[in-house]
Amino acid sequence: MERGLLWLPLLGVFIWLAWAGWNEYQKLEAYKQWAATFERAKYDIYAVLGQQGDRLVWGKPTRQGPVALQEVTLSALQTLTLYSAERPLPEKANLPKGCTIAIGLELDDNTQQWIPFTDADLALAWKNQLQTLQESLQSTPQT
Incomplete structure (x- = not known):
């Protein structure tokens, strides 16, 4: 009887792990459907991000698909900055490991939006890609 009671918490842990895995799988499937409409997309436990033009x-991300969606055009951006612990990171700084990092978007109306990442290298790659795209859009003559 005592052995059965000792194994009961372990059974609870296994049930919780199975539920957590199923929950994450459902989020990924909803993300895949949402991301199909974008040129580039990323999934993260903190945020989903998509870029089209x-x-x-x-x-x-949720099991029903992304919620609390925010949208901005690159032409409305003034600056893109990497942040760690709500402090801007210098351009040539070593990227921190094991902490949340975010891309800060400063818009023309002086508001700021944050896109969180768990992977600093991925955040840097997205920031560089978005800056390149923003520069190419600004250099293209408007007709």
Whole structure:
């Protein structure tokens, strides 16, 4: 009887792990459907992000699909900055490991939006890609 009671918490842990895995799988499947409409997309436990042309859309992943979606055009951006612990990172700084990092988007109306990442290298790659795209859009003559 005592052995059965000792194994009961372990059974609870296994049930919780199975539920957590199923929950994450459902989020990934919903993300895949959402991301199909974008040129580039990323999934993260903190945020999903998609880029189509000069449009940037991000939100929070859920099993039903991304929620709290926010959208901005690259032409409305003034600056893109990497942040760690809400402090800007210098351009040539070593990227921190094991902490949340975010891309800060400063818009023309002096508001700021944050896109969180768990992987600093991925955040840097997205920032560089978005800056390149923004520069190419600004250098293209408007007709």
